[in-house]
Amino acid sequence: MKPIITAICLIGSFSIMAFAIWPEYQDLRESIVRADVEEENLSNIINYNQTLEGITADLQNNYIEEMKKMESGIPDDHYVPSLFAEIRRASYRTGVRIEGMGDFSLNEFEERPQLIETEISFQVEGSYSNFKNFVEELKTNARIMSIESIRIDKRGTTSQDLQPLEYSVTILTYSY
Amino acid sequence: MAIDIKPKEEKKYKLPDSFNALFYYSIVLLLFSVSAYLLISQWNSEIEAQIDHREEFVENLRGEEEFEERRDFVYDRRNLMNDYLHLYYNKKTLNNFFLFLEESVHPAAHLDTVTLDTEDGEVSVTGYTLDFNTLEQQHTILKEFSFNREIIGWVPEYHPSPTDKFDYQTHLDFVEDEEAWSKRIENWDEFGEVEIFEQEMDDGQIRSVIFLIDEDMDEDEEGAYQRFQPNVDIVTVEDEDGEEKERITPLRNLVDIYESPILGMQRTSVDKENIRNVDEIPLLTVARQEDYRTNRKDLLDWDWYEVLIVENVEPIEEVELVGVSEVQGDFSVEFSFQIKLDQEIFKP
Numbered sequence: 117m118k119p120i121i122t123a124i125c126l127i128g129s130f131s132i133m134a135f136a137i138w139p140e141y142q143d144l145r146e147s148i149v150r151a152d153v154e155e156e157n158l159s160n161i162i163n164y165n166q167t168l169e170g171i172t173a174d175l176q177n178n179y180i181e182e183m184k185k186m187e188s189g190i191p192d193d194h195y196v197p198s199l200f201a202e203i204r205r206a207s208y209r210t211g212v213r214i215e216g217m218g219d220f221s222l223n224e225f226e227e228r229p230q231l232i233e234t235e236i237s238f239q240v241e242g243s244y245s246n247f248k249n250f251v252e253e254l255k256t257n258a259r260i261m262s263i264e265s266i267r268i269d270k271r272g273t274t275s276q277d278l279q280p281l282e283y284s285v286t287i288l289t290y291s292y
Numbered sequence: 293m294a295i296d297i298k299p300k301e302e303k304k305y306k307l308p309d310s311f312n313a314l315f316y317y318s319i320v321l322l323l324f325s326v327s328a329y330l331l332i333s334q335w336n337s338e339i340e341a342q343i344d345h346r347e348e349f350v351e352n353l354r355g356e357e358e359f360e361e362r363r364d365f366v367y368d369r370r371n372l373m374n375d376y377l378h379l380y381y382n383k384k385t386l387n388n389f390f391l392f393l394e395e396s397v398h399p400a401a402h403l404d405t406v407t408l409d410t411e412d413g414e415v416s417v418t419g420y421t422l423d424f425n426t427l428e429q430q431h432t433i434l435k436e437f438s439f440n441r442e443i444i445g446w447v448p449e450y451h452p453s454p455t456d457k458f459d460y461q462t463h464l465d466f467v468e469d470e471e472a473w474s475k476r477i478e479n480w481d482e483f484g485e486v487e488i489f490e491q492e493m494d495d496g497q498i499r500s501v502i503f504l505i506d507e508d509m510d511e512d513e514e515g516a517y518q519r520f521q522p523n524v525d526i527v528t529v530e531d532e533d534g535e536e537k538e539r540i541t542p543l544r545n546l547v548d549i550y551e552s553p554i555l556g557m558q559r560t561s562v563d564k565e566n567i568r569n570v571d572e573i574p575l576l577t578v579a580r581q582e583d584y585r586t587n588r589k590d591l592l593d594w595d596w597y598e599v600l601i602v603e604n605v606e607p608i609e610e611v612e613l614v615g616v617s618e619v620q621g622d623f624s625v626e627f628s629f630q631i632k633l634d635q636e637i638f639k640p
Contacts, residue, residue, distance in 0.1 A: 168362045190376055
């Protein structure tokens with residue numbers, strides 16, 4: 117009887133080792149690796165969350181002005197009349213006169229597709245120094261404006277004519 | 293005589309003595325195998341449960357509305373900053389163009405029209421002079437026109453001592469800052485000394501040193517520096533009428549944001565677009581090259597400096613006199629120039 121039992125035990129033992137313990141051991145190793153990865157993920161997500169909290173608080177408390185300025189620089193809407201109004205205000209402040217508002221067009225900004233590029237043309241008249249101030253005013257405007265082109269025309273036919281100069285300006289602004 | 297015949301005894305097979313040991317060993321081995329299997333299974337189950345728990349925790353955290361809002365907010369702000377910086381540093385300004393216009397026109401020449409296309413840098417100028425000699429001089433002025441451009445930028449902070457030499461080659465990254473520069477230029481006259489300037493902050497650190505580099509600096513000279521006050525945190529200023537005027541936030545603040553851990557980097561890609569490699573600026577590469585190796589480590593480890601650089605810009609790529617006509621009566625010569633400008637002129 118003993119030999120039979122011994123044989124069964126040995127065969128059973130090796131079978132368990134080969135078909136149960138070894139696959140289970142492989143699973144265990146995989147699980148340990150996965151557990152390490154998950155541990156790292158967990159740690160990362162917790163750190164990430166804490167960092168997000170810190171950044172959010174920082175942005176909301178310490179960088180309010182800066183954020184407002186950037187929002188003004190690239191407003192959410194591309195409402196053209198408000199842009200005209202800003203140009204008109206700049207002209208009032210600098211002593212040039214708006215002669216006419218020309219065409220405008222809205223295009224996707226190629227370099228940053230999330231932005232809409234507004235091209236707007238207009239004509240002003242005034243002295244050269246006032247026009248320089250006007251351009252400077254556009255440059256320092258909260259809304260980002262880039263000069264695309266200008267044309268300066270003398271009105272009179274001789275140098276004795278002291279009439280103001282005429283300017284055609286095309287600018288680009290951006291919005292979301 | 294009767295013979296008693298006995299049957300032959302059968303030979304009994306006897307197991308060796310060591311078989312008992314094998315018998316018990318096999319039983320122990322079986323028990324051990326079963327136990328090991330159960331143990332490993334149990335261990336595996338516990339780890340799987342732990343993994344599930346962690347995954348669930350991460351999923352829950354990610355799914356939290358507050359977390360998503362916070363993340364969206366930060367990414368939204370980051371995108372806004374990236375877009376803003378990109379546009380801010382790529383917008384075309386005409387300060388230098390007006391300078392060009394004022395300084396390149398002959399006093400005796402009269403302009404009728406000036407047409408500028410900033411995208412292509414093409415300028416068309418028409419006008420008249422009273423003689424051909426003036427026209428020739430006007431043409432020469434345009435061909436030779438150049439101007440000094442000042443740039444302010446950020447470089448790794450360095451703590452100079454009287455014996456140290458500052459090494460421009462270690463500036464590595466160079467960020468231009470129009471607003472910071474324009475503020476300093478207002479206070480230009482307040483500073484006259486030519487030296488390296490240190491400012492000790494309340495925390496004992498020496499920060500924010502600005503140098504003006506003489507454009508005439510020779511390779512063998514120490515070079516000339518001019519110092520400026522470094523504070524640029526100006527949000528609003530009053531204009532001549534006493535009205536408050538908004539100014540764009542100085543870059544310093546934005547850089548601080550970019551150094552935040554969430555972005556995982558000190559600079560964004562947009563920032564990099566505005567970085568000038570000092571190798572591109574000849575004034576910086578000639579004088580200090582030999583000190584590079586000595587000071588490199590310190591410079592890389594520390595914070596940022598502000599540096600003001602004056603460079604000579606020759607913005608005109610081409611000048612072509614495309615038309616000349618003589619007007620009778622009141623004698624005059626009408627001219628038309630086509631000028632190709634370098635995009636450098638549209639930078640602040």
